[in-house]
Amino acid sequence: MTNANSAAHPDPADTQKLTLKRLAYGVYAWIEFTLMALLGVSILLILPGLMRRRRFVRRLARFALRLAGMPLTLTGAVDLPTPCILVANHCSYIDGVVLTATLPPSFSFVIKREMSHFPLAGTLLRRIGSEFVERRDRRVGARDTRRLLRSAASGNALAFFPEGTFSEEVGLLKFHIGAFAAAARARLPVVPVVIRGTRRSLPAGSAWPNPGRIHVEILGVVPAMQSGESAEDGDLAIRLRDMARGRILSALNEPDLATGQA
Numbered sequence: 001m002t003n004a005n006s007a008a009h010p011d012p013a014d015t016q017k018l019t020l021k022r023l024a025y026g027v028y029a030w031i032e033f034t035l036m037a038l039l040g041v042s043i044l045l046i047l048p049g050l051m052r053r054r055r056f057v058r059r060l061a062r063f064a065l066r067l068a069g070m071p072l073t074l075t076g077a078v079d080l081p082t083p084c085i086l087v088a089n090h091c092s093y094i095d096g097v098v099l100t101a102t103l104p105p106s107f108s109f110v111i112k113r114e115m116s117h118f119p120l121a122g123t124l125l126r127r128i129g130s131e132f133v134e135r136r137d138r139r140v141g142a143r144d145t146r147r148l149l150r151s152a153a154s155g156n157a158l159a160f161f162p163e164g165t166f167s168e169e170v171g172l173l174k175f176h177i178g179a180f181a182a183a184a185r186a187r188l189p190v191v192p193v194v195i196r197g198t199r200r201s202l203p204a205g206s207a208w209p210n211p212g213r214i215h216v217e218i219l220g221v222v223p224a225m226q227s228g229e230s231a232e233d234g235d236l237a238i239r240l241r242d243m244a245r246g247r248i249l250s251a252l253n254e255p256d257l258a259t260g261q262a
Contacts, residue, residue: 022208029068029209036064037120044127054105054128061101069211070094070201072101076193076218082106083157084221085183086191087244089172089252090161092198094209099159099195100128102216107157110148110179112164133178135164145178152186162241168205171255175245177237183224184236190222192244194251219247 040060047053065072080086086107088099096109109125113132116122125132131151133144152158160179167173183190197214222243224236249256 088193171257174258180237180241
């Protein structure tokens with residue numbers, strides 16, 4: 001009976017210790033991430049060569065996550081086809097850091113243009129050759145999409161978060177078609193990837209990080225075309241989107257939030 005009462009009414013001293021522990025960790029994690037970002041930008045400004053800069057950022061991202069108590073594990077097919085279009089679920093601001101720490105330097109990240117206006121993040125992203133896309137201005141967005149299509153057609157590997165954003169609600173949002181239109185036009189395979197753990201590490205709607213393991217799983221390859229198959233670009237893009245999203249949704253084991261979305 002005493003144990004039941006203790007579980008129902010935790011000791012205020014224990015609660016205070018837990019709160020102070022979380023506070024201390026959060027302060028430490030943000031100081032560490034800020035210092036790593038400042039170090040990264042400082043070196044990227046003088047480091048020559050795009051591939052060299054990407055390799056450096058990959059090592060720095062892995063080191064920063066490990067120091068923050070967020071060890072990273074990778075499973076699945078490690079040998080990614082190059083070029084390809086890689087797509088992953090999105091549930092936290094650190095998802096980009098996680099993919100940077102995971103992917104080889106041949107990948108360019110496709111990121112919403114708003115990120116280019118953040119002083120540290122924008123500079124870092126530009127120096128590693130990220131592709132920015134406009135989501136609010138349709139004319140500019142169409143121009144950015146054409147640029148991505150040319151990039152994919154010329155053989156560049158691109159990494160997308162096709163949800164475009166994330167929310168506090170647990171689950172997978174609908175996928176925008178842009179990544180899959182680029183894959184269809186360039187006839188590139190699509191590689192679906194699931195990220196687990198970042199929703200807890202830095203939840204949406206919260207500025208307070210938590211330690212914990214992060215797991216990235218590569219879910220195989222969705223070929224652009226089957227042998228002997230022919231399809232219009234639009235139909236192919238939809239098929240690639242649905243197949244990739246189905247794999248991610250199944251592996252993620254979270255609700256499907258696309259139902260009822262406009």
